[in-house]
Every structure is written in C-alpha cells, then in structure tokens.
Amino acid sequence: MATSATPAAHSPLDQKILEHFPGLVVRKDLTTELKQNAVVPTYVLEYLLGQHCATDDPTLISEGLESVRRILAKHYVHRNQAELVKSTIKERGIHKVIDKLTVELNEKGGFYEVEFTNLGLKKVPIDVDFVKRYPKLLVGGIWAITDVEYELPTDPKASPWQISSVKPIQVAGVDHDEFLKARAQFTTDEWMDVLMQSVGFNPEHFSRRAKLLTLIRLIPYCERNYDLLELGPKGTGKSHIFAEFSPHGMLISGSEVTAPKLFVSNASGKIGLVGYWDCICFDEFAGKDKKVDKTLVDIMKNYMANRTFSRGIEQLSAEASMVFMGNTQKSVAYMLKHSHFYEPLPDKYIDSAFLDRIHAFNPGWEVQPVRHELFCTGYGFVVDYIAEVLKHLRTEDYTGLYKPHFEITSEVSTRDQTGFEKTFSGLMKIIHPDGKAAPEEIAELLEFAMECRRRVREQILRIDDTFKANDFVYRPLAGGHAVTVLTPEERQYPQFAGMRPASSHAAKEVVEPQPSKTGVVQASPNIEIEAAVVPAHTAPHLKPLLQERHVVLPENTKGWSYRRLFGDYLVGASQVTLMDPYIRAFHQIRNLVEFLRMVNELTPAGDEVNVHLITGPETESKEKLEKQVENLSQVQASFAETATPFSFELSTSPNFHARSIRTDTGWKISIDRGLDIFQWFESSAFNAATNLQEARLTKGCEISFIRKADPID
The missing domain is CATH 2.40.50 (OB fold (Dihydrolipoamide Acetyltransferase, E2P))
Known part of the structure; x- marks a missing residue:
C-alpha cells in the first residue's frame, strides 16, 4: 500500500529519533495498519516491523511491509x-x-x-x-x-x-550505555515526546501534565514492587500499555485471578504470576458485583507491603509490580461530596490497610478519551526495545535523587514517603534515565509524585477515621518558599476537601466551613477561596414559588432559551425523564445536548441529575436507525462522567406522540413541539445563534407546567 509507506514530511523530532536510534524505531501508523488484520500484541507486530521497516526510506518501508504481511499471512495462526x-x-x-x-x-x-x-x-x-x-x-x-x-x-x-x-518474539538485548548516550542528545521536552510517540500517541495533543499522566503507567515496568491504581471513565486507554506494550507485563481480568494463580499453589507448589512477570495489571478491577476472595486480599496486602507471600510455613518473595485499573461511574465532584474515589471498587478492596499500600493514584478522569487524532503517525521505539530498557532500569534506585535539592518538611508516614519516592524514582528513570536533571525538573516530578500519593491518603481519610491527616510539603534547600502539594480536585472543590467519616467529630468542623468577615471560606489550613455566590435557583430557602401555568411561545421571536423556560422547574430534581418521539435528526440531538448542558449548569457541585430520554426509533432506513443509536450512544458516553448522566431507550409504542419533561419533584412540562422550538439557523463559529439560544428565532408552540401528584421514581 503506497500510501502507508509514504508519510508526510518527517518532523524534526522524527529525524532526530532516526539519527540517534537507527534500527530501533518504527513508524507507529504502520503498527496500527497491520493490527487491523492481525489480532496480535503490539510488541509482536513491532518485533517484525523492527526487523523489516526500521528505516525512513519509503521504498524499503514498502518492501518491508510486504515482507511482514507475507510472514503474518504465512505463519500467523488465525x-x-x-x-x-x-x-x-x-x-x-x-x-x-x-x-x-x-x-x-x-x-x-x-x-x-x-x-x-x-x-x-x-x-x-x-x-x-x-x-x-x-x-x-x-x-x-x-x-x-x-x-x-x-x-x-x-x-x-x-x-x-x-x-x-x-x-x-522479543529483542535479544540492549546496550544500556549506548541508550544513555543517545538519550543525552534530546532535551527533556523532546524525550517526553519520544516516549509518547513510542506508546502510540501524538504528543502535540497532550499538555505536559497529560504526558505525565500517561507516562506514569510505565513505572511498573521499571520500578520493582510498585503499586499503581487508576480509576477513570471508559475509553481513556487505561489498559492499552499493559495489554500491548511489553512482553514482561501481563493483563488479566480482575475477577479471574485466584490466590494460587497469582502467588503459589499449595497443592502443586508452582509459583504464580508474581514470580515470572515484571508487571501484572488487573483490568476491570472496579465493580460492586465482582466476587472477591478475602484470602486473596489478605495475601495481596502482605505481598504489597513486604514483597513476600507464603506457601505453608515457607516465605517466598517476588518483584512483580501491581496495577489496578477500573472505571468510574460518577463525576469527581459527586464522589467528593457523597463518598470517596474508592467507591467503584469491590467492597472487600475498600480496605484502608490494602489501599494504604498503593503508591500512587493516577486520576484517570483527567485523561482524554482515545480518539483517532490522538494516535501517532511519527516514529517511536519498537516497543520491545524500550521495554527491555525499562526492565534494565529495575535494578537502579533513584528514590533519593531529590534529596540534594529538596527536603520534606511535613510529617508524613513511612508509607506516604515510600509511595511518592517510588513514583519519583520511576519518573526519573523514564524521563531522566541517567539520573541527572535540573532542580526545577526534579521539583516537577517530586510534586507530581507527592500529589499522586496524597490522593491515596486523602481518600483513605474518608473511609477510616483512625488514619491521621497530614500535609505534603517540600522546601528547596537552596532557599525559597515551602511548597504545599495539593491535588487538583482539592483546589477545584475546596468545599469538599478534608471530609472525614461521619463518626469523626473533627470532620464535621471541616465539612461545614464558615465564611469569615472578609468573605473568605477557610476550607482547609492550606486553601483559601473566595466565597461562592450562590444563585437563587440553587439555594432551597431562596427557591422561587413555582406555579402551574401555560406559556404560548410566539412564532418568529427571540430571547427564549431552555433555561428561561424550564430552569426553575428542574431545580432540586435528581431524575428527569424527557419524552420525545422525535430525537433523530442531527439538529434534534444537538437540541438534546443543549438541554443536558442546561441541566448540568443548574446542578450544584457534587450533586447529580440523571436524565433519561424515551424516544422513537428512526423508521426511514436501517442505516439511519444505526446512526441515531450511534449518536445517542455518543451523547451517553460523553455525559457519563458529568453531573448529568444520560441514558436513553427507544419506544416502539404506536401511541407514543405526546412530548413532555417529567421530574421526580412532581412537575410535568408538556411541550407540543418537544425540544424542537427553534427555527433553522446557520451554524457558524461566528454566528451568535450557534452559541446563544436567545439569538435564535422560535417556532410557535405551547407549553404547560403541571404539578403531578405522583412524581416519577
């Protein structure tokens, strides 16, 4: 395929990679292309591509691709x-x-x-x-x-x-000195981009923090006995690195593992997975319905703390790192206000002793959903090569490399310090494998590592009042201000920071911060925010007295919006059901998204309003029905982690004609046109009507607001 062998002009970074790592890199889009036809791990494909396509010569790449295809066609077993x-x-x-x-x-x-x-x-x-x-x-x-x-x-x-x-299928070996020599030719920014391309992502679409959130997933391959937890929405590529990246890692379903399989079989004496793999990732780890063996949890706790497990009276040790990946169902604000980040886990794992052994909690909700444009088309390492480099680095210890420059000035527990030091060590190995970095670069990695451990500790405080709260503070030895490390969610939602279990008296004083005379709310000893201005419609005691009424919306008028019409009647609801048989065409689904956005804006921080749509199926053609379901499913996925979770169902009832909005607070809003109350307008980034409903002309319709005696469940 000539188009595959002839990419766009090489970027300066691509040229630099090819120059300093000849024969060890491959164009990542070739991997993607071949993977469509062969269901094999990435490192298997890139092993072959590295042998036949490790070049920038279009002719040789084309010939190499044909060779790889021939090998796969002839020898790969479907x-x-x-x-x-x-x-x-x-x-x-x-x-x-x-x-x-x-x-x-x-x-x-x-x-x-x-x-x-x-x-x-x-x-x-x-x-x-x-x-x-x-x-x-x-x-x-x-x-x-x-x-x-x-x-x-x-x-x-x-x-x-x-x-x-x-x-x-793996590389024979790596000359580590040659690797370090070549690494020295790249700046820190360039090297982070090389690593991002090597794991298959286009670095141009990632901020520096987003790159760190991705690269932290490599630490279990280069740091012995490292325990990482990542929870986030579906589709963010959490398990990609652990399924495809290295022959030294293994991805298993969190519900399929047993103590004998993971550690040791007392019957046969056979050592389990931890004895042979550098990294074991438990995919789909979250889920309340998963059956969990309490014995496995206890053995895992001991292994994560001491690197040992027992077979009868014999103590065995291993170096495998543990990674736990799972999906969240609620927004960050909701979890902070009503529970904790560990809520999605099976109950037996919501154990403070187990969770305290986690070295870092990676906030998966900050990671972008995987989209086509995020994938790399440039050059990156053959993944098996970088996997061998990381394996070699497991023998190094970089935990103390920050100490010549910074000191920890807060009282932290041994596990807290071990946690952020191991994360710091892993990031140094990945980004600065020679152990040398400027003080500001060391500070960046230290602060990120402390944040990831602080998230572990802060969420444990919400489930166990025997744990002591403490600050995470470091200070430059060369002079300067001490830095208090907070998580982004603490800064964004200070009103929910510091929450403790209901049994904790001290917690109640933190949960209910009082404004000072200066109008500043003290949410924690280290956070000050301006007191929030609470809109009237979000404060129950200021809620307007709502009346049943009938509104006639004139034809060809402006100044109307969903918020002006429906907003006050939706405040306080936790469940909204939208009944409209005609949510099918593009503009109708766009109206739905705008309705969801309006409900989201009305929802107080930390709360949720579930919106359920009942609509009719597209009947014109099978293709249009599939497109309708695809679009609605996309809306459902995109709102899943917001304060407005959305669901839908298709009703085939022949008597389904009426359109309404119903709330669990007892209101029924009957709309003869449904949400389709606006006339066509030119959709343009420069057209006010695109962004402001008030700038659109209306269709004539009538709306009735009726208080029902039987609110929806």
Missing part, C-alpha cells in the same frame, strides 16, 4: 484457519507458526506439554530445555515463532505433533 495450518504442517512435515504458547507439567508422565492458543493444539510434548530457557511458558505463556513437526508415532497414544524450535 483461529478460523487453524485446521488449514494443521493440514499444512502435516503435508509439509514441518512449518513455522506464530502463536502464543502455554506449557503445563504432565504430573503423571513427568514431562511438559504445550498448548497453542490459536492453533488449538493441546498436550504437545515440549523439550524441558525450552521450559528452563523460557520459564514464562509455565505462567501465562509467551508469543513465539515455533517450528512444529508432524509425524505419525508408532505408539497410538503418543502425539504426532513435535516442537523442534521455539524463538520468543
């Missing part, structure tokens, strides 16, 4: 072609296959047997030398290029399949 591949092996006698291999010990026979994930072969004997050379075959399995032979045995019980060679 599940639906497994029988064809088996036939090829039988007819030829031997054939190379690219597949994932997992080995188990046949306890009765005393030999090892391999299972091919896609090929479907099971109980194929494998030489013990391969198992000793690649022990990960026993735990989770590895992707490899394998020579498989077929020969009918004389013993009918024996397997006709034999394995003559196994070559794991």
Whole structure:
C-alpha cells in the first residue's frame, strides 16, 4: 500500500529519533495498519516491523511491509484457519507458526506439554530445555515463532505433533550505555515526546501534565514492587500499555485471578504470576458485583507491603509490580461530596490497610478519551526495545535523587514517603534515565509524585477515621518558599476537601466551613477561596414559588432559551425523564445536548441529575436507525462522567406522540413541539445563534407546567 509507506514530511523530532536510534524505531501508523488484520500484541507486530521497516526510506518501508504481511499471512495462526495450518504442517512435515504458547507439567508422565492458543493444539510434548530457557511458558505463556513437526508415532497414544524450535518474539538485548548516550542528545521536552510517540500517541495533543499522566503507567515496568491504581471513565486507554506494550507485563481480568494463580499453589507448589512477570495489571478491577476472595486480599496486602507471600510455613518473595485499573461511574465532584474515589471498587478492596499500600493514584478522569487524532503517525521505539530498557532500569534506585535539592518538611508516614519516592524514582528513570536533571525538573516530578500519593491518603481519610491527616510539603534547600502539594480536585472543590467519616467529630468542623468577615471560606489550613455566590435557583430557602401555568411561545421571536423556560422547574430534581418521539435528526440531538448542558449548569457541585430520554426509533432506513443509536450512544458516553448522566431507550409504542419533561419533584412540562422550538439557523463559529439560544428565532408552540401528584421514581 503506497500510501502507508509514504508519510508526510518527517518532523524534526522524527529525524532526530532516526539519527540517534537507527534500527530501533518504527513508524507507529504502520503498527496500527497491520493490527487491523492481525489480532496480535503490539510488541509482536513491532518485533517484525523492527526487523523489516526500521528505516525512513519509503521504498524499503514498502518492501518491508510486504515482507511482514507475507510472514503474518504465512505463519500467523488465525483461529478460523487453524485446521488449514494443521493440514499444512502435516503435508509439509514441518512449518513455522506464530502463536502464543502455554506449557503445563504432565504430573503423571513427568514431562511438559504445550498448548497453542490459536492453533488449538493441546498436550504437545515440549523439550524441558525450552521450559528452563523460557520459564514464562509455565505462567501465562509467551508469543513465539515455533517450528512444529508432524509425524505419525508408532505408539497410538503418543502425539504426532513435535516442537523442534521455539524463538520468543522479543529483542535479544540492549546496550544500556549506548541508550544513555543517545538519550543525552534530546532535551527533556523532546524525550517526553519520544516516549509518547513510542506508546502510540501524538504528543502535540497532550499538555505536559497529560504526558505525565500517561507516562506514569510505565513505572511498573521499571520500578520493582510498585503499586499503581487508576480509576477513570471508559475509553481513556487505561489498559492499552499493559495489554500491548511489553512482553514482561501481563493483563488479566480482575475477577479471574485466584490466590494460587497469582502467588503459589499449595497443592502443586508452582509459583504464580508474581514470580515470572515484571508487571501484572488487573483490568476491570472496579465493580460492586465482582466476587472477591478475602484470602486473596489478605495475601495481596502482605505481598504489597513486604514483597513476600507464603506457601505453608515457607516465605517466598517476588518483584512483580501491581496495577489496578477500573472505571468510574460518577463525576469527581459527586464522589467528593457523597463518598470517596474508592467507591467503584469491590467492597472487600475498600480496605484502608490494602489501599494504604498503593503508591500512587493516577486520576484517570483527567485523561482524554482515545480518539483517532490522538494516535501517532511519527516514529517511536519498537516497543520491545524500550521495554527491555525499562526492565534494565529495575535494578537502579533513584528514590533519593531529590534529596540534594529538596527536603520534606511535613510529617508524613513511612508509607506516604515510600509511595511518592517510588513514583519519583520511576519518573526519573523514564524521563531522566541517567539520573541527572535540573532542580526545577526534579521539583516537577517530586510534586507530581507527592500529589499522586496524597490522593491515596486523602481518600483513605474518608473511609477510616483512625488514619491521621497530614500535609505534603517540600522546601528547596537552596532557599525559597515551602511548597504545599495539593491535588487538583482539592483546589477545584475546596468545599469538599478534608471530609472525614461521619463518626469523626473533627470532620464535621471541616465539612461545614464558615465564611469569615472578609468573605473568605477557610476550607482547609492550606486553601483559601473566595466565597461562592450562590444563585437563587440553587439555594432551597431562596427557591422561587413555582406555579402551574401555560406559556404560548410566539412564532418568529427571540430571547427564549431552555433555561428561561424550564430552569426553575428542574431545580432540586435528581431524575428527569424527557419524552420525545422525535430525537433523530442531527439538529434534534444537538437540541438534546443543549438541554443536558442546561441541566448540568443548574446542578450544584457534587450533586447529580440523571436524565433519561424515551424516544422513537428512526423508521426511514436501517442505516439511519444505526446512526441515531450511534449518536445517542455518543451523547451517553460523553455525559457519563458529568453531573448529568444520560441514558436513553427507544419506544416502539404506536401511541407514543405526546412530548413532555417529567421530574421526580412532581412537575410535568408538556411541550407540543418537544425540544424542537427553534427555527433553522446557520451554524457558524461566528454566528451568535450557534452559541446563544436567545439569538435564535422560535417556532410557535405551547407549553404547560403541571404539578403531578405522583412524581416519577
């Protein structure tokens, strides 16, 4: 495909990468293109691309792509072609296959047997030398290029399949001194961009903080026994790095792990995943309905604290880092006002002793949802190369590199200090692998690391009143002001900062801050904010007395908006049901979004108003119905983490004609046109009507406000 082999002109950064890391980089859009046709991990594809396409010559790239496609077509095993591949092996006698291999010990026979994930072969004997050379075959399995032979045995019980060679798909080794020498040719900003491109993202679309929020996910690969928690909305690519980035990491479902699988089987004595992998990521970790083994939680707590676990009376140790990824359902403000950030986790994990062992809490709600334009089209490292670099860095200790420049001046617990020091160490290894950085760069990483640990501690304070609150403060040794580290959410919502469990008397004094004579609310010892001006419609005691009424909206008038018409009647509701059979066309769904925005603006910080739409399905064509559902689903996803969660259903009732807004406070607003009260206008960034409903001409309609005796549930 010529277009793939001929990208836009190289950026200066791309040229620099190619110059200093020849043969170790690959164009990331090639990975994306090939991945559409082969469901294999990124590091498998880039291993092949690194061998055939590590160049900027369009001709060589084109030839290399064809080679990789040929290799994948000839040797990669698709599940639906497994029988064809088996036939090829039988007819030829031997054939190379690219597949994932997992080995188990046949306890009765005393030999090892391999299972091919896609090929479907099971109980194929494998030489013990391969198992000793690649022990990960026993735990989770590895992707490899394998020579498989077929020969009918004389013993009918024996397997006709034999394995003559196994070559794991990973780079042979890394010259670390050469790596550091090449790294020195890049500025800090350039290097962060190189790393962002290497994990597949276009750095131009990320702020510096957004880059740190992404790169912190690499720490478990370069820091031993590092424990990271990230909770956030769906679709932010939380698990991407752990599923695709390194052959030294493993992604498993949080509900599928058991104590024997993770640590050790007392029955067989076989060491579990922690003994073989550098990083274990528990995906979909959140969820109240997940079954959790309390024994597993207890073993995990001990391992995370001491790096040890037991098999009977024997103590074993391991270095695997733990990553916990899960989805949130509520907005940040709602969780701060009504509960805590750990609320989405299974109950058995909402344990202060377990949570206190987390070194950093990465705020996933700050991470952008993954979109097409976020993906990189430039050059980045073959991921297996950077994975080997990070693995080498696990032997280094950078935890104290901030101490020649800064001191911690607040009283923090041992776990707090360990937490932010390990995060700081990991970030230094990733961004400054030679351990050298300017004081201001060290301060940036130290502050970010302290923030991520502070988030762990502040949320524990909300579930356990035996934990002591403390500040996170550091001071430059060269002189200057001490810096108190706060999380962004503490700064944004100081009225909810410092909340403690209901049983804590001290908490009540913090939860209910009083304005001073100067009009300043003291939300915590370190935060001062201007007292908020509370609109009349958000204060219950100032709420206007609402009456039943009937409004006739004249044709061709301006000055009307959803807020002017409906706002006062929606204040105080926690559930709004919108019934409109015609939310189908683009402008109708745009009206819906504007309605949701209006409800969101009326919702006090920390509260939620659920809006549910009942509408009719598009009947003109199947394609238009699919587009309607796609658009409404997009609205639902985009409002999921706001103060206005949105849901919808399609009603096929033949009698569904009336349009109304109903609230759980007892109001029914009957609208003969539904939300479609505005005339067509030219949508332009420079047209006031695009942004102000009051600037639009109206359609004539009538609206009735009726108080119902039976408010919706």
